[in-house]
Amino acid sequence: xxxxxxxxxxxxxxxxxxxxxxxxxxxxxxxxxxxxxxxxxxxxxxxxxxxxxxxxxxxxxxxxxxxxxxxxxxxxxxxxxxxxxxxxxxxxxxxxxxxxxxxxxxxxxxxxxxxxxxxxxxxxxxxxxxxxxxxxxxxxxxxxxxxxxxxxxxxxxxxxxxxxxxxxxxxxxxxxxxxxxxxxxxxxxxxxxxxxxxxxxxxxxxxxxxxxxxxxxxxxxxxxxxxxxxxxxxxxxxxxxxxxxxxxxxxxxxxxxxxxxxxxxxxxxxxxxxxxxxxx
Amino acid sequence: xxxxxxxxxxxxxxxxxxxxxxxxxxxxxxxxxxxxxxxxxxxxxxxxxxxxxxxxxxxxxxxxxxxxxxxxxxxxxxxxxxxxxxxxxxxxxxxxxxxxxxxxxxxxxxxxxxxxxxxxxxxxxxxxxxxxxxxxxxxxxxxxxxxxxxxxxxxxxxxxxxxxxxxxxxxxxxxxxxxxxxxxxxxxxxxxxxxxxxxxxxx
Numbered sequence: 001x002x003x004x005x006x007x008x009x010x011x012x013x014x015x016x017x018x019x020x021x022x023x024x025x026x027x028x029x030x031x032x033x034x035x036x037x038x039x040x041x042x043x044x045x046x047x048x049x050x051x052x053x054x055x056x057x058x059x060x061x062x063x064x065x066x067x068x069x070x071x072x073x074x075x076x077x078x079x080x081x082x083x084x085x086x087x088x089x090x091x092x093x094x095x096x097x098x099x100x101x102x103x104x105x106x107x108x109x110x111x112x113x114x115x116x117x118x119x120x121x122x123x124x125x126x127x128x129x130x131x132x133x134x135x136x137x138x139x140x141x142x143x144x145x146x147x148x149x150x151x152x153x154x155x156x157x158x159x160x161x162x163x164x165x166x167x168x169x170x171x172x173x174x175x176x177x178x179x180x181x182x183x184x185x186x187x188x189x190x191x192x193x194x195x196x197x198x199x200x201x202x203x204x205x206x207x208x209x210x211x212x213x214x215x216x217x218x219x220x221x222x223x224x225x226x227x228x229x230x231x232x233x234x235x236x237x238x239x240x241x242x243x244x245x246x247x248x249x250x251x252x253x254x255x256x257x258x259x260x261x262x263x264x265x266x267x268x269x270x271x272x273x274x275x276x277x278x279x280x
Numbered sequence: 281x282x283x284x285x286x287x288x289x290x291x292x293x294x295x296x297x298x299x300x301x302x303x304x305x306x307x308x309x310x311x312x313x314x315x316x317x318x319x320x321x322x323x324x325x326x327x328x329x330x331x332x333x334x335x336x337x338x339x340x341x342x343x344x345x346x347x348x349x350x351x352x353x354x355x356x357x358x359x360x361x362x363x364x365x366x367x368x369x370x371x372x373x374x375x376x377x378x379x380x381x382x383x384x385x386x387x388x389x390x391x392x393x394x395x396x397x398x399x400x401x402x403x404x405x406x407x408x409x410x411x412x413x414x415x416x417x418x419x420x421x422x423x424x425x426x427x428x429x430x431x432x433x434x435x436x437x438x439x440x441x442x443x444x445x446x447x448x449x450x451x452x453x454x455x456x457x458x459x460x461x462x463x464x465x466x467x468x469x470x471x472x473x474x475x476x477x478x479x480x481x482x483x
Contacts, residue, residue, distance in 0.1 A: 034462060034463070034476050035459070035462065035476050036459070036460065036461075036462070037457055037458070037459045038457060038458055039456055039457040040455075040456050040457055040458075044457070049476075050475075050476040050478045050479045051459075051475060051476055051479060052473070052474075052475035052476070052479040052480065052482055053459060053473070053474050053475065054472065054473045055424045055426075055454070055472050055473075059455060059456050064475075064479055064482055066478075066479065091456055095455075095456055096456075097456050097457055
């Protein structure tokens, strides 16, 4: 055997012999993530590079979490990731732990998934600072920094995406809900950009060789925006320097120079009307 | 056999505790004269127990340890220079270090029993004021109800804010959840606060 061929193999073998047990030891010691918490009901899972837990009273904890923080609460349909999170938990039924209050900073990503009779509604929020206060009337999230708010209904192929500089949102508190949207209400301060995407309405009679209609898109910009999904008809109110453009197969035309506009959506999340207020 | 061991343990502890208490006549003399260190003496014991106290006048209890199998107790003898009245030099015996097998006991915090523990082996050191536990370490706190499991543990009683430093496969099982398994975790004596070492002293 050529001795020059043997040297690299020996090097690799030595390296493997050193690295493999070290990696195995690291995994056995708790893996890459330093801090991990799971409640007795396996409902809440917390992962972070560093963590501190202090029991404040029976069953409640103050958690300080740093470095690639991830919090999942299945009963609340909540998935939160951030660079740093200060979190208070509350003891719920059946040894379950819920998030009561969380202040997240740095690359904050909140995903709230609610299910109504099996149909999932996903709310996806990104910002640089988020303050989540859980209450029976809804989870109140104060958002700061560049904010992106996305509401998605995969079954209905409908999405609402809004961006702004700051805002607040009230989300459905539980994973299982009678509501048809994860967002109850939301307010975004500008400059706001709203994009509504929904599948095109099928015409009553379609020729056999006709191309399928493309998706309908409504793009709007304004100084501020309010979303309300609490009534049967949902509304998106845009205020200040409103500009609206219907794209694709959307039947909404183009509007500009409007002080206020109200986009009305039906229960399926389809745009049924755009009402404009005063001109600028 | 057991009574023999107990008698031996009692003798060692009696020797360790025979130094005068602060405020007594001997203690006044001690401050003026430099003690002369004698060679340490190791005593091997079978089953026994010991309470470790903080140095100084207050002598707060720091930990209680009971060992089932055997213990090596290092006694440091300090000979004090005789004063004008006493012709013979006084000899003071102190437990400076203990190595024990099959340990259990409890740690004190602010003078009160805080958590109980068991481990395969333990070491207590007077100078560092650290109780080290090794192998199948299990700490139980009653209030709040919490349990800590790890490979190695140090109970550091040297500072007013006492601290548990756990290492190796650390797991804390609380009433409503589990933290771990982690390579290292620090905790308060009652396990109320548990944290990765970088975040323990955050507040």
